Each structure stands twice: as structure tokens, then as C-alpha cells.
Amino acid sequence: MAFGIRLHVWGQHGLFTRPELKVERVSYDVMTPSAARGILEAIHWKPAITWVIDRIHVLEKIRFQSIRRNEVGHKAPAGTIKRAMNRGDLEGVQLLVDEDRQQRASTVLVTPAYVIEAHFVLTARAEPGDNEGKHLDIFNRRAAKGQCFHQPCLGTREFAAHFALIEPGAPLPARNPKAQTAELGFGAPRDLGFMLWDIDHAAPGRPSMLFRAVLQDGVMEVPQPGSAGVKR
Amino acid sequence: MSMLASLVRAHDRNEKAPPYGFSSEKIGFCVVLRTDGSVAEVVDLRDTDKKRSPRMLLVPQAVKRTAGIAPNFLWDKSAYVLGVTAGEGKRTAEEHARFRDKHLEWLAEATDEGLVALRRFLEGWQAEAFVPPLWPDDLRDQNLVFRLASEFTFLHDRPAAKALWRQIGAEGASEPQICLVTGEAGPVARLHPSIKGVWEAQSSGASLVSFNLDAFTSYGHEQGDNAPVSEAAAFAYTTALNGFLADKRHRIQIGDASTVFWADCADAATAGEAESLFAAYYDKASEDDLAAGKIGGRLEEIRSGAQLDKFAPELAKGVRFYVLGLAPNAARLSVRFYWTSDFGTLTANYQRYLSDTKLTPPPRDGWPPLWRYLVELAVQGKRENVPPLIAGEWMRAILTGAPYPLTLLSTTLMRIRADGEVNALRAAILKSVLIRNFKSKEAPVALDPANTNKGYMLGRLFAVYEEVQRGALGGNVNATIKDKFYGAASATPQKVFRTLDAGSQNHFSKLRKQSPGRAVNLEKLLTSITDLMDPGNDPIPASLNAAEQALFGIGYYHQRSDFFRKHDDKTSEEPVK
Numbered sequence: 091m092a093f094g095i096r097l098h099v100w101g102q103h104g105l106f107t108r109p110e111l112k113v114e115r116v117s118y119d120v121m122t123p124s125a126a127r128g129i130l131e132a133i134h135w136k137p138a139i140t141w142v143i144d145r146i147h148v149l150e151k152i153r154f155q156s157i158r159r160n161e162v163g164h165k166a167p168a169g170t171i172k173r174a175m176n177r178g179d180l181e182g183v184q185l186l187v188d189e190d191r192q193q194r195a196s197t198v199l200v201t202p203a204y205v206i207e208a209h210f211v212l213t214a215r216a217e218p219g220d221n222e223g224k225h226l227d228i229f230n231r232r233a234a235k236g237q238c239f240h241q242p243c244l245g246t247r248e249f250a251a252h253f254a255l256i257e258p259g260a261p262l263p264a265r266n267p268k269a270q271t272a273e274l275g276f277g278a279p280r281d282l283g284f285m286l287w288d289i290d291h292a293a294p295g296r297p298s299m300l301f302r303a304v305l306q307d308g309v310m311e312v313p314q315p316g317s318a319g320v321k322r
Numbered sequence: 323m324s325m326l327a328s329l330v331r332a333h334d335r336n337e338k339a340p341p342y343g344f345s346s347e348k349i350g351f352c353v354v355l356r357t358d359g360s361v362a363e364v365v366d367l368r369d370t371d372k373k374r375s376p377r378m379l380l381v382p383q384a385v386k387r388t389a390g391i392a393p394n395f396l397w398d399k400s401a402y403v404l405g406v407t408a409g410e411g412k413r414t415a416e417e418h419a420r421f422r423d424k425h426l427e428w429l430a431e432a433t434d435e436g437l438v439a440l441r442r443f444l445e446g447w448q449a450e451a452f453v454p455p456l457w458p459d460d461l462r463d464q465n466l467v468f469r470l471a472s473e474f475t476f477l478h479d480r481p482a483a484k485a486l487w488r489q490i491g492a493e494g495a496s497e498p499q500i501c502l503v504t505g506e507a508g509p510v511a512r513l514h515p516s517i518k519g520v521w522e523a524q525s526s527g528a529s530l531v532s533f534n535l536d537a538f539t540s541y542g543h544e545q546g547d548n549a550p551v552s553e554a555a556a557f558a559y560t561t562a563l564n565g566f567l568a569d570k571r572h573r574i575q576i577g578d579a580s581t582v583f584w585a586d587c588a589d590a591a592t593a594g595e596a597e598s599l600f601a602a603y604y605d606k607a608s609e610d611d612l613a614a615g616k617i618g619g620r621l622e623e624i625r626s627g628a629q630l631d632k633f634a635p636e637l638a639k640g641v642r643f644y645v646l647g648l649a650p651n652a653a654r655l656s657v658r659f660y661w662t663s664d665f666g667t668l669t670a671n672y673q674r675y676l677s678d679t680k681l682t683p684p685p686r687d688g689w690p691p692l693w694r695y696l697v698e699l700a701v702q703g704k705r706e707n708v709p710p711l712i713a714g715e716w717m718r719a720i721l722t723g724a725p726y727p728l729t730l731l732s733t734t735l736m737r738i739r740a741d742g743e744v745n746a747l748r749a750a751i752l753k754s755v756l757i758r759n760f761k762s763k764e765a766p767v768a769l770d771p772a773n774t775n776k777g778y779m780l781g782r783l784f785a786v787y788e789e790v791q792r793g794a795l796g797g798n799v800n801a802t803i804k805d806k807f808y809g810a811a812s813a814t815p816q817k818v819f820r821t822l823d824a825g826s827q828n829h830f831s832k833l834r835k836q837s838p839g840r841a842v843n844l845e846k847l848l849t850s851i852t853d854l855m856d857p858g859n860d861p862i863p864a865s866l867n868a869a870e871q872a873l874f875g876i877g878y879y880h881q882r883s884d885f886f887r888k889h890d891d892k893t894s895e896e897p898v899k
Binding site: 110112153156158322 | 323504505531548
């Protein structure tokens with residue numbers, strides 16, 4: 091891969107919510123491609139490029155923990171806010187947390203760590219000054235220095251992601267030796283079922299795109315956009 | 323495989339499972355129609371037992387009714403079908419009208435003899451016609467089905483009815499989308515069928531996949547569109563899950579987590595054996611059923627620590643096992659744990675749990691089931707007071723062999739401080755957390771007179787002081803030093819042990835007059851403990867951390883049970899408290 095990058099990410103917890111179990115949240119076993127894309131976009135993104143995830147290496151055991159928290163049951167309605175802005179008065183805009191409380195449980199991943207392998211392609215919005223080398227350099231420089239536009243996260247905002255660039259040619263960070271089990275697909279591939287690949291925001295109804303996730307020797311291959319592996 | 327996918331697979335493997343679009347419902351009576359729509363007779367389908375339990379019949383799937391009025395196809399309760407109820411139904415007339423109108427619409431073009439008869443019956447029926455003896459009073463509020471007088475198949479089982487039902491199902495279908503369970507395009511379930519039988523959840527059933535508040539939705543999607551699951555997959559997973567929850571052989575209760583489990587392997591008998599063994603691992607009730615026979619013997623071997631692949635290779639390899647813990651939260655269900663692996667791993671992890679909790683002397687009545695441990699964590703020992711989340715987290719740790727939740731340690735210590743009770747179960751919990759989470763080699767199975775851990779020694783010392791007091795004052799002291807000082811002694815020993823030592827001098831002088839031999843023995847014991855202490859290393863520290871407090875509890879338990887054991891040997895001279 092000519093313009094490929096590799097990024098090591100890790101954190102205390104991760105929560106890559108399954109769509110079917112997102113009210114009482116349960117995480118996927120492995121980071122989703124769209125979550126990986128979000129991390130890369132936090133470090134460097136311009137309208138001229140779009141990130142494509144190639145594969146995800148799992149470095150730690152897949153361990154879960156349950157957390158129960160207080161949350162709010164409703165969204166602030168956009169219409170009410172718009173009316174308040176037109177009116178110039180904040181009456182009735184507030185969302186009172188103690189009157190609208192919802193306890194929700196989350197099943198989260200404990201100490202996840204991954205290596206994201208990805209590359210980017212130029213989009214139709216690329217200008218004459220844009221070229222691959224420039225954006226690759228920007229990404230590598232920013233990632234090596236730890237710069238980001240906003241703090242990247244492991245699935246949800248409360249679980250911050252630490253990241254470190256793996257320089258071209260450098261070896262991958264060592265996998266936890268205890269994690270080299272059948273659970274991570276050592277010996278035989280492990281079928282993780284269908285996983286969210288991304289959401290098609292351009293299509294009407296914003297449908298989800300799925301792919302069949304398989305872990306083999308701790309690596310999850312991600313199908314390329316437009317390939318048969320992406321179900322839509 | 324994801325949880326829903328494995329449930330769908332379990333449904334597909336089950337040959338007895340109801341086919342798509344049908345569900346098993348409790349039916350009380352059958353109305354027998356003539357072809358002209360008049361009623362020939364009304365047959366009681368209920369069982370002849372005392373409760374007159376209704377018969378389970380496969381009928382077109384029930385609609386999800388919450389607040390609205392929606393009739394089922396070709397069957398329903400008497401309020402809908404006939405417009406009669408036992409109580410005072412405000413909406414009864416409306417419900418019957420809706421049932422009639424819907425069916426007249428559905429059956430408008432039917433040419434089948436049976437369906438035409440039902441249409442004629444509904445056109446002519448008036449609620450006033452409901453009079454005994456043709457219509458028994460028992461029929462009120464029961465579910466009803468129909469059949470023709472000339473035949474014995476129910477109306478909903480006629481091929482024409484089934485074809486019509488498929489057609490009705492297809493009409494309401496949405497645009498096909500990719501299903502996140504099967505990966506195939508199909509109409510998406512808007513509302514998923516209810517899951518019934520989860521402990522403490524709503525009796526009418528709760529939903530595993532639901533979006534009942536707008537904070538749970540995304541991208542402007544509504545209801546089931548937030549998580550596209552095809553109608554067929556939603557039907558399959560709910561049917562499988564409801565089946566497991568209703569079946570004693572597939573379900574146990576662990577704390578507040580209703581736990582279902584199932585095995586998946588080529589041989590049904592082996593799968594059944596694995597399921598029975600799992601139930602016996604964690605629940606005593608099912609164990610008693612198996613005590614005799616092959617499974618009971620195998621259970622004993624597993625408990626004694628024998629490796630599964632040595633004596634039951636067919637169980638150790640090739641049996642996939644699934645465990646799912648569900649707990650209610652508001653009107654929803656939440657997944658406490660979902661675990662899948664082969665049965666050999668499951669058994670190995672269970673054996674590890676057993677060896678971690680092993681303690682001498684053991685609890686009085688053999689292997690305690692998991693819920694007995696959980697009750698020790700509950701206020702007043704009530705099952706409903708078991709702290710939420712702990713049961714599920716602990717069970718997950720046992721299944722996976724992962725470290726235990728640390729709240730297990732703090733909750734146990736808190737309960738001991740609150741009610742001053744250190745029994746075998748609590749000491750076993752403390753020990754297992756120490757071994758698994760702190761990799762502690764100092765947590766002994768039985769009384770260890772050479773153990774020099776501060777917490778352990780102080781726990782033993784505390785037990786000796788208590789014994790001295792008991793020897794001097796007898797067993798009827800209102801508040802023993804344990805009742806007064808256990809909490810302080812285990813957490814901040816420096817504050818307490820000086821007082822205890824001073825108090826023990828008075829007890830000793832009294833004891834010497836009563837039974838000099840016993841006093842000497844206890845003094846010897848006391849010295850043997852204090853001799854272990856290293857004065858340079860602060861033997862009585864200002865505070866003990868949680869792990870040391872746990873060892874304090876274990877030391878206390880060991881030393882105290884040692885006194886009682888000796889009493890047992892020489893026919894106790896004092897009443898054992």
C-alpha cells in the first residue's frame with residue numbers, strides 16, 4: 091500500500107455499540123471500521139481526502155465489563171430551539187435531567203488496544219494543490235507529535251483513545267501473549283457475525299452498511315468500499 | 323457470532339419450533355361452526371387438571387398490543403371475538419367491532435368453505451346471543467379458535483387460511499433492507515416481539531431490541547429502522563429466547579440475572595447432557611434431579627477436579643455452549659453477560675472457580691450454589707437485595723476465568739462490618755477474590771499457624787480474644803467483643819487491640835479461677851501468635867487495606883472454627899452459639 095499508514099490506539103475502555111443493542115448498550119467484540127475512521131479523522135481530515143480502513147489488529151484479550159449510568163431520556167428538540175432563537179427568549183428550552191432520568195447499562199470493552207491499518211484516497215473535492223504525498227506527510231507529522239483536532243475516542247466520547255504512529259517499516263507493537271487464543275482467531279478463524287461497516291449518509295434514509303467480520307490470527311480484514319464484502 | 327445470530331441458529335436447529343408467522347398460545351375454547359355460519363357447539367379445549375390450564379396451540383402470531391386495539395387473525399380472546407368479558411370492559415364493544423371489521427375485510431374475497439363460514443358467523447353475531455348452555459360462562463376472557471363441524475382441523479390450520487395469513491404479512495412489510503443478523507435483504511421488523519419470563523420484568527413481556535425514547539434513536543430513524551433486523555430474524559430470535567426462558571432445563575436465576583443457556587452440537591443427547599451439567603454447576607435444585615445416573619457421577623468427577631477430556635471426551639470437544647444473562651431495566655431488557663465457547667473451557671473455568679473458593683472447614687451443606695454466595699452480599703439476606711450488577715459481573719468472571727469484580731470484595735467487607743457475621747461463604751468469597759485478583763499466595767485454604775501476614779495474624783488474635791471472653795463470661799454475653807469491635811479491629815487495628823489486650827487480662831484472671839487448664843491453653847495459643855509477629859515491622863498497624871482486611875476475615879474464620887472443632891472432639895462442654 092503506497093499511501094498506507096498504521097496507527098496504534100489503546101485506552102482504558104471502549105464501547106463500539108451494536109445497533110441492535112444500543113439502548114442497553116453492548117459493544118462489538120472488535121473496533122468497527124467506522125470507529126477507526128473517526129480516530130483517523132480526528133488527527134487529520136480535509137474534504138479532499140477520505141479514509142479507507144484496510145485491517146484492524148487486535149492486541150489485547152476481548153474482555154467485557156458492565157457499567158450502569160444515569161442518562162437523559164430525550165433530545166433537545168431542534169424546533170423548540172429554533173423558536174426560542176427567533177423569539178429571543180429561552181423559556182421552555184431547558185432539558186431537566188432530574189425530571190427525565192434514564193438509567194442505562196453499558197457492556198464495555200476493558201483495556202482494548204488495536205493497530206489500525208488504513209490508507210486514504212482523494213475525493214472529487216480535491217483541488218489542484220492536493221496530492222497524496224502532502225496529506226500523507228501532514229498526517230504522519232501530526233500523528234507523530236500527538237496532534238489532533240479533537241480527542242479521538244474508542245467508540246464513544248467518554249472513552250478517550252491514546253494513539254501513537256507506527257513509522258513505516260517499524261514493527262507492530264507486541265500482542266499480549268495471553269491474548270493469543272482461539273478467541274482471537276488463532277488456530278481457526280473466528281466468526282464475529284455481521285458488523286457495521288459504515289453508514290451511507292449520502293443515500294436516502296441513511297442505511298447501514300454491514301460486512302461479515304472474521305478474526306484470523308488476531309487480525310480483522312475490512313472489505314474495501316464498493317466490494318462485494320460490503321452489504322448494502 | 324453475535325448474540326441474536328446464535329439465537330436464530332438455535333431456533334433453526336430446533337425441529338419443534340413454531341414456523342415463521344406462528345406462535346404457541348394458550349387457547350381455552352373452540353367454536354364449531356356450520357357452513358352457514360351458525361354455531362354447532364362450543365368445545366372446551368382446556369386440560370382436566372385442577373387449574374383447568376388452557377391448551378397450547380400453534381396459531382397465527384399474536385400482534386403486539388400495548389395501548390391500541392388490534393385483533394389477531396382467526397383467534398383472539400372473547401372480548402375481541404364475541405364482545406363479551408367477565409369484568410366490565412369499557413372498550414369491549416369497540417374491540418369486537420374492530421375484530422369483525424378487520425376479518426370481514428381480510429375474508430372479503432375468501433372462497434374457502436371454512437373462511438366463508440367465519441365471515442357469515444361474524445356478520446350475524448350479536449353479543450346478546452351469548453347465553454348458556456351453548457356458551458358456557460367459563461369461556462369469558464379465554465382465547466378462542468374456530469373449526470368447521472364437518473372437520474377436525476382448526477380454521478387457522480386450513481391451507482387457505484395459511485395462504486391468506488402469508489399474504490397479510492407481506493402487505494404490511496416495509497422496504498427491504500440488509501438485516502444485521504443474517505446479512506440478507508428483507509422487510510425490517512418495526513416492533514420486535516416481546517420477551518416473556520425474565521425475572522422482575524413486566525409480566526406482559528419486555529423488549530430486548532426497542533427504542534422507547536427519542537434519545538435512543540439516531541439519524542432520524544424510527545423504531546426498528548434504528549437497527550435493521552428482518553422480520554424473519556426477529557421472529558426466530560424471540561421465539562428461541564422465549565422458549566429457553568420458559569424451559570427449566572435451559573434457565574437458571576443468578577442474582578437478578580435470568581440466565582439462559584444452550585448447547586449446540588451434532589448429537590442431541592450430548593447437548594442435553596452438557597445442558598444438565600451446566601445447570602447443576604450453578605443451581606442446586608437441578609442437581610437433585612440428576613443425583614442418580616451417569617450425569618451425577620460425572621458431576622462428582624468434575625467437582626473433584628478431574629479433567630473433562632479424560633473421562634468425557636465427547637463433552638470436552640465439539641460442544642459449543644452459549645450462556646446469556648438478561649436483567650430488566652425499566653421496560654427494556656439489558657444483557658448482563660453473553661458468553662460462548664466450548665464446553666471444555668466452560669468446565670475448566672468452573673473448576674477454577676471451585677478451587678478458588680475452596681475453604682476448610684467447608685460450609686455445612688456441601689457445594690453451595692452460586693445464589694447462596696450472592697445472598698451473603700444482600701442486606702438482610704434477601705434475594706431481592708442482592709446488589710445489581712454484581713451477580714452478572716461475577717458470573718461473567720466465573721465463565722471467562724477473568725478477575726472478579728472488586729466490588730465483590732468491598733461489598734463482602736461492608737456486609738461483615740454491618741452485621742458482624744463471618745461465615746464460611748463470606749470467607750470463601752474473600753479468599754477467592756484474593757487469589758484471583760491479588761494473585762495472593764497468602765490466602766490459605768485451612769488454618770495456617772505459620773502464616774505471617776499482618777491481617778491474617780490479627781484476625782486469628784481477634785478470634786482468640788473473643789474465645790477468652792467466651793471462656794470467662796460464657797456464651798450469653800449481650801454484646802461480645804466481636805459485636806463491638808470487629809469492624810474497627812479489621813480496619814484500624816491500632817485503635818482497638820490495646821483495649822482488647824487490656825480487657826483480656828481481666829478475662830484471663832477470671833478464667834484461671836474457673837478452668838485453669840483452658841486458660842493455659844489459650845495463653846499458649848496467644849503467645850504462639852504474637853511470637854510470629856515481628857516488632858520491627860509494625861505488627862499492629864494503624865490501618866489495614868482491603869486485601870489485608872479480607873485476610874483478617876479469613877484468619878478470624880479459621881481460628882474461630884478451630885475452637886469449635888476442638889469442642890466437637892471432646893463432647894462440647896459449653897453450648898455452641
